[in-house]
Amino acid sequence: MFSRRIITLVIYLIMVAVIFMIQPYIMFDEDGNMKKFGYKIDNETTIIPVVLVLPLFALILYLTLLMIELIYIQ
16 A cells, blocks of 8 residues: 555645646736735735645645544554
8 A cells, every 4th residue: 555645745746736727816816926925905915825725735634644544444
């Protein structure tokens, strides 16, 4: 079986590639640049920047796979 780290890394890299290909409006501006963290109402700041989402997603993904492994694989 593949290790938990390899599975997490593969899923994480796929999700990072999808985020950078789609470039959601809440994280990127019209030119494709990442928005900065902030709460001003303008086109340069956002509450949900890429640099905040990606580490949180990696942690949640790792913990989810850990729980799945603990529940279903003995």
